Amino acid sequence: MDKIDIIEQNIEERSPDLLKLLLKDKTTGRNIRWATDNYKHHGSDYAAECEIKPNLITGLHTHVIQPRVSKNQEEQFKRTRDKAEVFTPSWICNKQNNLVDEAWFGIKDVFNHTVGNGWITNEKPIAFPEKKEWKHYVDARRLEISCGEGPYLVSRYDAVSGKFISVKDRIGILDRKLRVVNENTDDESNWYNWAIRAYQSTYGYEYQGDNILLARENLLYTFIDNMQYKFGNKPTLEQLKKIANIISWNIWQMDGLTLTSPFSEAKPAFVQISIFDMEEEKGNPIPSKIFDWRSNYSLEFQSMVNGG
Ligand SMILES: C[S@@+](CC[C@H](N)C(=O)[O-])C[C@H]1O[C@@H](n2cnc3c(N)ncnc32)[C@H](O)[C@@H]1O
Known part of the structure; x- marks a missing residue:
């Protein structure tokens, strides 16, 4: 299990800003929240509504957060x-991702x-159909709803057995995009640009804060693994921060039933005070924001669901 549990202390030692990015809620500008009462025995700062x-x-x-x-x-x-x-075990994620690719x-x-209940990786480089290029595959936007630790997106380990999976045999949506980038670019700066685009087109949301952090860490370490696999190099801090910023937008904390940020609360723009208001007026939860990287603007997720 050692290889799969990413140690937050190590991330902080690399750079406190990197861990801060992985904990950011881009909708509220604050941190993601626990949104589970599983940790409350650690103290009052671990209550569901508190920020991580x-x-x-x-x-x-440092071992408070662990994979399921x-x-x-x-x-x-x-x-x-x-x-x-x-x-979901990796072999089922693989079967479903195969259907999407089919x-x-x-x-x-x-x-x-x-x-x-397994798979054998095809060794030959991926061939693309007429009128479709590898760049289209990398840019095709994909979302894992209620993503947990993100097993449909990345497969560093099997979420059920905990078994580590080597880079060349990974089956997640982002793993596949990165395989395509690895096979089609040899120049490191070109590779990096297309790896960025692979991250920009990969989305997931989830309610519970620990899962969000685990999914984000899994995506970040997937980047490190792939750079090591392709070039034998470790990414620079600047590169890690760039990728972590994309991840903190694209893997976001949201209640999928209300499309808002859990435990967030925006005060109404105008509150009429009456002498009968004994309690402070409560605001509404804040609609979750996502980022469209190709158009370079943020938008409310609910506007897409409503066909906006
Ligand atoms: C069945 S698990 C699936 C996780 C992952 N997609 C997988 O296949 O392994 C369901 C996930 O939904 C999350 N969840 C539960 N209620 C939710 C809600 N209202 N909005 C978003 N996610 C929610 C849970 O925290 C859990 O991680």
Whole structure:
């Protein structure tokens, strides 16, 4: 399990700003919130409505956040009961991602073929159909709803067994985009530009704060793994921050039922005070914002759902 649990303390030691970025809620401008009462026994700062602050998950608290597979059975049951948290094994994510690619490429088994509850990676470079280029594949926007730790997006490990998966055998949506980038670029700066575009076109949302952080970390470490795999290099801090900023927009904390940021509250623009108002007026939860990287502007997610 050691290889799969990303240690927040290590991220903070690399750069406190990097961890801050991974904890950012771009909608509220604050930090993501716990949005689960699983951690309240650690103290009042761990209540569901509280923001996740670096000091709560580093230093002495560095092992507070762990992937589901490393959580104890009791905690796993509670999370399933409270928030329907059950994670999908990699072989099922692979089968479904294969179907999405079958629709896009017009042929079956482009990246791998399944064998029982597993798969064998196709070794030959991916060939593209007439009128479609590899760049179109990288830019095609994809979203994992209620993404948990993001197993449909990246597959550093099997979310159910905890088994580590090597870069060349990964099956997530972003893993596949990065494979295509690896196969079509040899110049490092061109590779980096297209890796950025792969991240910009990969989205996921989730309610629980620990899952959001885990998914974001998984995406960030996928970048490190791929640079190492392709060039044998480690990314610079500047590159890591660039990718982490994209991730903190694209993997966002949202209640999928209300399309708002959990426990957020915007005060109404105008509140009429009456002598009968004994309690402070409550505002409405803030609609979640996402970023359109190709047009370079942010928009409310709900405007897309409503066909806006
Ligand atoms: C069945 S799990 C699936 C996770 C992941 N997509 C997978 O396949 O492994 C459902 C996820 O939905 C999240 N969830 C529950 N209620 C939600 C809500 N109202 N809005 C967004 N996510 C929610 C849970 O925290 C959990 O991570």
